Amino acid sequence: MSIRPIVTLGDPRLRLVGERVTRFDKELGRLLDDMVDTMRDAPGVGLAAQQIGLALQLFVIEVEGQVHELANPRILHLDGEDTDFEGCLSIPGFFAERSRAGFAVVEGQNRRGRAVRVSGGGVLARAIQHEFDHLQGELYVDRLPPGTELVTVDRLREESTDGEEDLARSA
Numbered sequence: 001m002s003i004r005p006i007v008t009l010g011d012p013r014l015r016l017v018g019e020r021v022t023r024f025d026k027e028l029g030r031l032l033d034d035m036v037d038t039m040r041d042a043p044g045v046g047l048a049a050q051q052i053g054l055a056l057q058l059f060v061i062e063v064e065g066q067v068h069e070l071a072n073p074r075i076l077h078l079d080g081e082d083t084d085f086e087g088c089l090s091i092p093g094f095f096a097e098r099s100r101a102g103f104a105v106v107e108g109q110n111r112r113g114r115a116v117r118v119s120g121g122g123v124l125a126r127a128i129q130h131e132f133d134h135l136q137g138e139l140y141v142d143r144l145p146p147g148t149e150l151v152t153v154d155r156l157r158e159e160s161t162d163g164e165e166d167l168a169r170s171a
Ligand code: ZN
Pocket: 087, 088, 089, 090, 130, 134, 170, 171
């Protein structure tokens, strides 16, 4: 297992649409282990293959101690609306208020190729949508309403009444 360098804004690899994962072998398992290590080291709540420079339909999420690994995900259902600060490990140091569905259901495959379904609200729903967008070559800043300000992590920390752990929501 190892920590891989995270690709940042401006790198064209972030804009590549991921190809489907077709081989569920040991190599995929090692890659997923590296992605989890890299996400935790950052630290973040999610990481997509594009963020380590690979154009694959593959992401990991860790919310409330639960790790989710998804290959070839499809969003089955989105519901409600939630506006909150969102950040991206590939745009380090910044956050912006972004509106997302408040509840998400996604289906994909785990490292063994088995079908898995993940559903949830709050940070998990946001992470699912954020990572899914990465797999299409999209970044959260692409769809901010005009006039939305990027806020630095320092300013967010000063203004926030949330606990420190609530600020570590980049993905
Ligand atoms: Zn991101």
